[in-house]
Amino acid sequence: MKSTLLSRLLSPATVNRCRKSYLPRVRFAPSPTGYLHLGGLRTALYNYLFAKSHQGAFLLRIEDTDQKRKVEGAVEVLIKDLQWAGVECDEGPGLGGKYGPYVQSERLEIYKDHIEKLLDNGSAYRCFCTERRLNLIRRDALKHQRVPKYDNRCRSLTDEEIKEKIKAGTPYCIRFKLSSDCQSFEDLIFGGIAYDVSLNEGDPVLMKSDGFPTYHFANVVDDHLMEVTHVLRGVEWQISTTKHLLIYKAFGWTPPQFGHLPLIINSDGTKLSKRQGDVTVEDYKKNGVFPLALVNYITLSGGGFEHVPGAGVSLKTMEELASEFQIGKVLLHPSRLNPELLQECNRLEMKRQLSDPDLCQSLVRKVQNLVKQTYPNEIMDISDQHVRNVLKWATARVTRVEDLVSTKFGFLWILPSNNFEIDKELLRKLLEHLENVDRFEQDLLKNNLREFAVNNNVKFPMLMKMLRGLLSGLSEGPGVAEMMQLLGKGQSLERIKSIVR
Incomplete structure (x- = not known):
């Protein structure tokens, strides 16, 4: 069950009373491996809404320690996608902030300094095992139907043995000594979670042999140094949180509060897949989805707001979403996407823009440009008034502005070809x-x-x-x-x- 106590502690009224001493800081920390996925946008959006609902700060951090998977230009596209969706960062790459740099590959010296602290206090050790040996361990475990995990062999190396291997130039990584005590924490969404990570994992790598930190280590160090107070991320990281708690404990640091967002799945309950439809923000943009429509689609599917039975679908601005958001009301079950709901959100956003003079004019310009591109030599009328009339008429018939230049509605702009019998x-x-x-x-x-x-x-x-x-x-x-x-x-x-x- 969800913690009602936490819900009360995190209510806007409580935070307002303690504003001087409590300003939450949250972060969105994607890897630059391609286009922003819908699940990534959901994580960024919920962090943003949480921060704004408590007058806190939302920062962007790029986790690019896995250099092999890094895609050139992905960071710039990611930032543009967030801006398009209306998710505004307070700190991050190109934005500044006193906790930077906000790109992990630019923080390597920081990680080296902190790994030395764990080596000095005995919480970490150098591991000289080769990839070949690790593969043999995995194969043997699978052969005997055991959980594949590192056997912690290098934990027992003496100081003399370590010195000799370093002197000989033997490559090594640095691993964390897992303890067998069961870690527990209060998940802001799921409630109490307890897990003994050592049952299913060997000592994890903190620093790779190439000098780059692993996700788990850099994540903990950065969240602490950037004074992140709440970590909201996908539920797939929930089990890893107990590992992170052990690292916090090894440093003697107070961990942030954690909340894990359920999966986003297709309407049929299957995992999101490119083969089954749109999965990236870029896909939705190309298909004529309005930013606010996509944002409402996500929040309507995932919860986090007071539900009024029978109220139907209503579109909320980003400001309204931020003021009403409650982390304790995020749904526990996976967010099941309904394409028809997205269409309705897009239609409602079209109506909202038509009711606003400035937004209406931008919408008119968009339609005019689409008509010019589609029918460059045949247009009869694309005056502002005609386009406005068409848009008002169309809100009950189409869900995308782009539909207005389809063959079905071509008669609105050009003289149609006529093959009918005429008297x-x-x-x-x-x-x-x-x-x-x-x-x-x-x-x-x-x-x-x-x-x-x-x-x-x-x-x-x-x-x-x-x-x-x-x-x-x-x-x-x-x-x-x-x-x-x-x-x-x-x-x-x-x-x-x-x-x-």
Whole structure:
């Protein structure tokens, strides 16, 4: 069960009373191995919301100690993706801050100094085992159905043996001496967690033979030196936390509080996979998803907010999310993604932007640019007013702005190709009739067209079919009167004239 005590201690009201002595610091610490994954954005977002809900600081740290997996340019893309999503860092690469540098490969001297402290107090030791020997240990364990783990052989080397190996130039790494005591901690999301890491692991490597620290060591050192108070990360790191606690203990440091976020999974319960859809922020950006829509999609799937039964889906700004966020309300079960929920969030964000004069103008410009790119030589009308009318009409029909330049909605911008049967004489009469109609409003137009059909002895469905083909080039779609209102009197009549000339 979740700790109600912790929830009370971490409530905004409590933090406000203690603001002078308690300002939480959280961090997002990704590896620069490619595009920002949806799970990574979720971790960054929840850290950001936690910090802002308590008037704390959110910092970005790049964990690039695994140089083999580092992708050139990934840091710059990652920072842009965070900015696009509205996740603003207070400290980090390029932003400054008194706890830098914020890139681990630039902190190697710091790690060397701290590894010496663990060697001096006996918490760590030099390991000279070769990769070949370690592979043999693994194979033997698997052969005999045991948990593969290091046998801690080099723990027992004498000082004289160590000196001789160093003098001989034998490569070595530095390992941490795991103790067998069971570590426990209060997870901010899952509650009490206890685990004896030594049951399933041998002594872990802290410093590799190339002079670079492992994730576990650098993580602990950096979180302490950067005065991180709360660590919110994926649940896959929950078991490692007990190992980290032992390292904190070896240094004599007070650890931060830990909270582990459940997995994000597909709607069918399977693991997120590129083969099954979008998994990176870049994918969502390319597919026309608005930043705030993606943020709300994540929070609606993962919890962290007061749920009102029957309230339906509502879109919240980043400021609203930050003010309402409660770590104790994050869901315990995996966050199951529902693509239909994302579509609804995107539609709601389109409506929100239309209601804001500045955002509306940016949206209009976006549509105009999309139309120019899609139909460079055929455009009839992309005036601001026409685009605004189209957007207002479209919020009940599309979930992406990009859909408005699809074949289905091409009639909104260009004169459609017409392969339908046309009665030009009837159209001339209709043109003359419509020129005398002042108000091009849907209900009035529908009644007017029905009256015209009766007066000219033509079946109303046949007239509608002919007009739909003429106006849109489609055999089915929006109602004819609806299209005429949307296109306006000028465009509607122009399309009829283009046929009867």
